[in-house]
Amino acid sequence: MKKERGILFVLSGPSGVGKGTVNRSLRKQWDGLEFSISVTTRKPREGEEDGVDYFFKSRDEFEKMIEQNELLEHAEYVGNYYGTPLQYVEKTLADGKDVLLEIEVQGALQVRKLVPEGVFIFLAPPSLDELRNRIVGRGTETEELIDNRMKVAKEELEMMDHYDYVVENDEIQAACDRIKAISIAEHCKKDRIKQQYLRILEVK
Numbered sequence: 001m002k003k004e005r006g007i008l009f010v011l012s013g014p015s016g017v018g019k020g021t022v023n024r025s026l027r028k029q030w031d032g033l034e035f036s037i038s039v040t041t042r043k044p045r046e047g048e049e050d051g052v053d054y055f056f057k058s059r060d061e062f063e064k065m066i067e068q069n070e071l072l073e074h075a076e077y078v079g080n081y082y083g084t085p086l087q088y089v090e091k092t093l094a095d096g097k098d099v100l101l102e103i104e105v106q107g108a109l110q111v112r113k114l115v116p117e118g119v120f121i122f123l124a125p126p127s128l129d130e131l132r133n134r135i136v137g138r139g140t141e142t143e144e145l146i147d148n149r150m151k152v153a154k155e156e157l158e159m160m161d162h163y164d165y166v167v168e169n170d171e172i173q174a175a176c177d178r179i180k181a182i183s184i185a186e187h188c189k190k191d192r193i194k195q196q197y198l199r200i201l202e203v204k
C-alpha cells in the first residue's frame with residue numbers, strides 16, 4: 001500500500017521574532033519531525049556550521065541551483081539569497097515524515113501556492129518594540145541593517161492573514177507548546193478526514 005505523506009509545516013514571521021530560537025528548541029523536544037536545512041549566500045555567523053545551520057553557497061552556486069530546479073522556493077532577503085532544497089523535502093514527505101521549514105514570508109507565500117495542503121504558522125512578536133529589542137539584543141546586525149530589517153518586518157507583519165495559525169512568541173517554551181498542539185490537531189484532522197473518506201467509500 002502507498003505510504004501516507006507527511007505534513008509540511010511552515011514556520012514563518014518577521015526577522016528577529018525568534019523563528020531560529022523556537023526552531024532550535026523544537027528540534028530538542030520533537031522526535032519524528034524532520035527539519036529542512038536551507039541554502040544561503042549569507043556568510044556564516046560565529047558558531048554556525050555548514051550543513052547544520054545552513055548550506056553556505058556562493059551566489060553563482062545558488063543561481064545554478066535555481067536554474068536546475070533544485071529549490072522548492074527561494075527569496076532574496078536583505079541582500080542575500082535563501083532557499084529550500086526541493087529533493088529533501090519531497091523525499092521526506094513521501095517517506096511519511098513531517099517536515100518543518102523555517103523561512104521568511106516571501107518564500108512561505110511561494111510554498112503556499114505550491115503546497116496548499118501545508119500548514120502555515122506565523123510567529124508573531126508581542127509588540128514592535130519587543131521585536132526591535134530582540135534584533136538589537138542579538139547583536140548580529142549594524143544599525144543600518146537593523147533599520148532595514150525593521151522596515152521589512154513591518155511589511156511582513158501585514159502578511160499574517162495569509163497563514164493558517166498565528167502563534168505569539170512571548171515565551172519560547174509557550175510558543176513551542178502552541179506549535180506542538182497545532183501539529184497534534186492537524187494530525188487528528190487528517191485522520192478524521194481519512195476515516196470519513198473510507199466510510200463513504202466503504203473501504204475497510
Ligand SMILES: Nc1nc2c(ncn2[C@@H]2O[C@H](COP(=O)(O)OP(=O)(O)O)[C@@H](O)[C@H]2O)c(=O)[nH]1
Nearest residue numbers: 015016020038074075082083084102103104107
Ligand atoms: N525563503 C526562505 N527564507 C529562509 C530560508 N532559510 C531561512 N530563511 C529566512 O531568512 C531570514 C534571514 O535568516 P538569517 O540570515 O539566518 O537571519 P535571522 O533568521 O533573522 O537570524 C529569516 O527570516 C529566515 O527564516 C529559506 O530556505 N527560504
Ligand SMILES: Nc1ncnc2c1ncn2[C@@H]1O[C@H](COP(=O)(O)OP(=O)(O)O)[C@@H](O)[C@H]1O
Nearest residue numbers: 015016017018019020021134138169170171172
Ligand atoms: N520568546 C522570546 N523571548 C525573548 N527573547 C527571545 C524570544 N525568542 C527569541 N528571542 C531572542 O530574540 C533574538 C532573535 O531571535 P532569532 O531566533 O534569531 O529570530 P529570527 O530567527 O526570527 O530572526 C535572539 O537574541 C533570541 O535569543
